[in-house]
Amino acid sequence: MKKLFNLFDLSQRVDYKTEVLSGLTVAMALIPEAVAFALIAGLSPLTGLYAAFVMGLITSIFGGRPGMISGATGAVAVVIAALALSHGVEYVFATVILAGLIQVLAGVLKLGKLMRLVPHPVIFGFVNGLAIIIFMSQLEQFKTPEGAWMAGNSLYLMLGLVLLTMLIIWGLPKITKAVPSSLAAILTIFGVVAFFGLDTRTVGDIASIQGSFPPFHIPMVPFTMETLLIIFPYAGIMAGVGLIESLLTLNIIDEITETRGSGNKEAVAQGTANILSGLFSGMGGCAMIGQSLINVSAGARARLSGIVASVMLLVFIMFGAGLVEKLPMAALTGLMIMVAIGTFEWASLKTFNKMPPSDIFVMVLVTGITAVLHNLALAVLIGVIIAALVFAWDNAKRIRARKRIDEDGVKHYEIYGPLFFGSVAVFNEKFDVLNDPDEVIIDFEESRVVDMSAIEALNKITERYRKVGKKVHLHHLSPDCRKLLKNAEEIIDVNVSEDPTYRLVVDEI
Numbered sequence: 086m087k088k089l090f091n092l093f094d095l096s097q098r099v100d101y102k103t104e105v106l107s108g109l110t111v112a113m114a115l116i117p118e119a120v121a122f123a124l125i126a127g128l129s130p131l132t133g134l135y136a137a138f139v140m141g142l143i144t145s146i147f148g149g150r151p152g153m154i155s156g157a158t159g160a161v162a163v164v165i166a167a168l169a170l171s172h173g174v175e176y177v178f179a180t181v182i183l184a185g186l187i188q189v190l191a192g193v194l195k196l197g198k199l200m201r202l203v204p205h206p207v208i209f210g211f212v213n214g215l216a217i218i219i220f221m222s223q224l225e226q227f228k229t230p231e232g233a234w235m236a237g238n239s240l241y242l243m244l245g246l247v248l249l250t251m252l253i254i255w256g257l258p259k260i261t262k263a264v265p266s267s268l269a270a271i272l273t274i275f276g277v278v279a280f281f282g283l284d285t286r287t288v289g290d291i292a293s294i295q296g297s298f299p300p301f302h303i304p305m306v307p308f309t310m311e312t313l314l315i316i317f318p319y320a321g322i323m324a325g326v327g328l329i330e331s332l333l334t335l336n337i338i339d340e341i342t343e344t345r346g347s348g349n350k351e352a353v354a355q356g357t358a359n360i361l362s363g364l365f366s367g368m369g370g371c372a373m374i375g376q377s378l379i380n381v382s383a384g385a386r387a388r389l390s391g392i393v394a395s396v397m398l399l400v401f402i403m404f405g406a407g408l409v410e411k412l413p414m415a416a417l418t419g420l421m422i423m424v425a426i427g428t429f430e431w432a433s434l435k436t437f438n439k440m441p442p443s444d445i446f447v448m449v450l451v452t453g454i455t456a457v458l459h460n461l462a463l464a465v466l467i468g469v470i471i472a473a474l475v476f477a478w479d480n481a482k483r484i485r486a487r488k489r490i491d492e493d494g495v496k497h498y499e500i501y502g503p504l505f506f507g508s509v510a511v512f513n514e515k516f517d518v519l520n521d522p523d524e525v526i527i528d529f530e531e532s533r534v535v536d537m538s539a540i541e542a543l544n545k546i547t548e549r550y551r552k553v554g555k556k557v558h559l560h561h562l563s564p565d566c567r568k569l570l571k572n573a574e575e576i577i578d579v580n581v582s583e584d585p586t587y588r589l590v591v592d593e594i
Contacts, residue, residue: 099389100386104389107384107385107390108389108391109397110267110379111154111376111394113271114379116417118376118421119133119136120291120294122159122368125162125163126165126177131296131366134296134398135296136369137370137395138398139299140359141154141155141395141398142392143357143358144355144372147350147357148355149348149354150334150335151386151387152342152390152391153346153372154372154394155355155391158330159218159222160371160461160462161371164322167319168180168315168319175304175306178304178364180369181369182359182364184327184356184369185360187321188359189352191356192351192354193353195349197349198349202469202473203465205444206472207448208337210450210451211455211461212430213429213430213448216429216430217429217452217456218459219424220421223425230290242285243415246277247418247419247422249274250273250415250420254419254420254423265383267379267423268383271416274415285414285415288414289411293410299366301364322462326461328355329461330371330374331351331352331355332348332351337374341381342386351372355371374428375425446471451465477505477506478507480505481508482511483508484502484508485501486499486500486516487499496526498525498527498528499528499530499531500512500528500529502532505538506536506539509538513542516549518550518555523556525550525555527558529563
């Protein structure tokens with residue numbers, strides 16, 4: 086029973102009022118996003134709404150981060166758009182299921198810990214890029230159905246309602262926190278539009294959200310190797326994008342709430358949700374940073390808010406579509422603009438004169454790739470690679486050798502810094518093979534032999550001394566270095582001498 090309580094976090098103290106109201110707000114914010122992302126992918130609006138329901142419900146119950154919201158996302162929509170256009174929606178459902186299986190496997194193999202390799206400048210860039218995407222996507226609401234920019238009274242009305250929404254969201258918490266400011270803003274704008282009969286765009290103008298319970302549906306695709314070859318590349322990219330966005334969002338929510346989620350548990354939950362999404366006519370998805378920030382900003386910290394959001398979304402689809410379709414898009418636009426403002430790491434702008442130039446470059450590059458290409462996985466991957474190369478370059482320059490000759494005429498090279506592929510060239514330049522005495526000791530007490538390039542460097546330096554009839558001893562190799570050398574002894578021959586055993590003199594009592 087205790088394990089069951091821990092699974093659902095039932096032992097966690099829950100503010101039911103805050104959780105329910107926050108979940109209701111998130112549900113309304115999910116609708117236009119899910120519809121828009123489904124249209125981006127070339128799919129039916131209900132495909133996005135069903136995905137938002139299934140993803141949100143499963144990850145809220147079983148996920149590794151209470152309070153985080155999942156649903157249909159733009160990142161996933163971009164990945165599957167080409168497949169939907171070329172092969173149709175059935176192949177999309179099959180791809181979503183396969184992507185889910187890959188994510189479950191990643192969670193079982195505990196690959197969530199790889200997020201430790203993502204540097205802070207990459208996270209800054211990722212968050213700032215997402216904020217820009219969220220903001221830029223709202224500009225579409227200032228266009229007419231024909232694609233032209235609004236003008237005249239329609240523009241002034243839209244701007245006025247959006248600014249009023251933002252003002253309420255910003256100002257209400259300073260007066261009272263009894264009701265989430267986002268929900269209050271949406272309801273206020275809805276009341277103003279209804280009372281004065283204002284002619285402004287509503288959710289129903291985008292698409293109808295009327296539907297039934299998500300139908301169970303096994304993808305109608307041939308179960309052949311040819312089908313697998315078609316969907317596997319898309320599934321692999323979707324799984325990677327989904328996990329990267331979800332785990333980065335998890336880290337951000339961790340920082341905001343000063344708690345810690347489980348990346349591996351979240352990966353399994355995301356995978357399970359995608360499998361079920363594909364089986365229940367959904368386009369799949371991942372964690373949504375915008376909706377997650379709306380949720381935690383309203384004070385939600387438990388799983389209940391996500392469950393309420395998902396269930397209410399389904400209620401809206403099945404029973405309340407007529408009412409929800411009357412919600413002014415201006416209210417939701419103002420809400421998402423405030424989310425973008427809150428998402429952007431404004432503190433990162435103050436670091437330009439304080440952080441190393443390489444970190445600034447990585448942060449700006451990741452922001453640019455995220456904002457321009459909308460490819461979150463590519464942005465994070467490039468950022469991590471560049472950060473790793475910069476780290477390798479900096480460490481390659483730090484290897485050095487202190488040289489001395491002892492009373493027995495033996496020359497000592499005391500190595501400092503890691504010996505790896507980047508520092509091999511500098512390491513080789515430290516030795517004076519021809520002019521050194523007949524016996525040389527290379528001391529690794531302050532160094533580490535890291536990789537195969539380092540082993541090969543040791544092989545070459547000992548060979549150079551051997552050719553001129555001189556003996557080399559390697560001292561103070563750590564146990565992991567010795568294991569590395571032993572594993573490679575069939576490939577190269579390195580002379581490793583036994584380290585001297587040092588004894589402590591103790592007083593006998």
